[in-house]
Amino acid sequence: MENPPPRCKFTVILFIIISLSLSILSFLLCIAAEIKKNKEDNLRWNGKLCYLPSSKAFGLGIAALVSFFLAQIIANSILLNYSCWRSKSKCQYKMPSIAKVLILISWTSFGFATILLIAATSMNKRQPYRLGWLNGECYLVKGGTYAGSAILVLVTVCSANASAFSTIKSSQKNQHTKIHKQMG
Known part of the structure; x- marks a missing residue:
């Protein structure tokens, strides 16, 4: 008897498609935020205090x-x-070293992208007189911040999905087929 193929293949492919779709959505939202962020024209300055309205970004x-x-x-x-990852019990696939490197890249770029997105997004919130964004001063998001975040979003999710894909592919190559002798 041959071992049936793993039932999780469809689920894994579905998860990869969903995560790639969400990352493309996030990429497009970052590009739209780059376009809609506050510009210098929106800054109001009365000589001492500044004000920035909230933007769609x-x-x-x-x-x-x-x-x-x-x-x-x-x-x-x-x-x-x-x-x-560590224990050998109850696992279906062994993670190859390239998958471990890819997941490290994924989490590193995830951290950088998250920091950039949080900072840029909070700067696009309304910055009222006397409060500003930090210490009563108004700040504008530098050009390319959201675009850089968008690229990091794609790097993050693509490397995480490539790690999962390489784990599944390497385990399929390493599966041993059992040959049973016919009795009788």
Whole structure:
């Protein structure tokens, strides 16, 4: 008797498609936030105090963060559910070293992208007189901050999904087929 193929293949592929879709959505929201962020024209200065109104980039940035977090959670749940990190019991796939490097890249770029998105998004919230963004001063998001976050979003989720995909592919190559002798 041959071993049937793992039932989780469809689930893994579905999770990869969902996480890639969410990361593309997050990428597009980051690009839209880059376009809609506050500009110098929006800054009001009375000689002593500054004021910046809220921009649409604030909502777009929050939506990008939420979809980015969901994409990262889904991409990493594939690895946590179907591969071995430390213990050899109850795991379906052994994680190759390239997958470990890819997951390290994923989490590193996730940290940088999250920091950039949170800072840029919070700067696009309303900055009233005397409060500003930090110490009563108004700050504008530098050009390219959201675009850089968008690139890091794609790097993060693609490397996490590539890690899951390489784990599954390497385990399929290493499966041993059992040959049973016919009795009788």
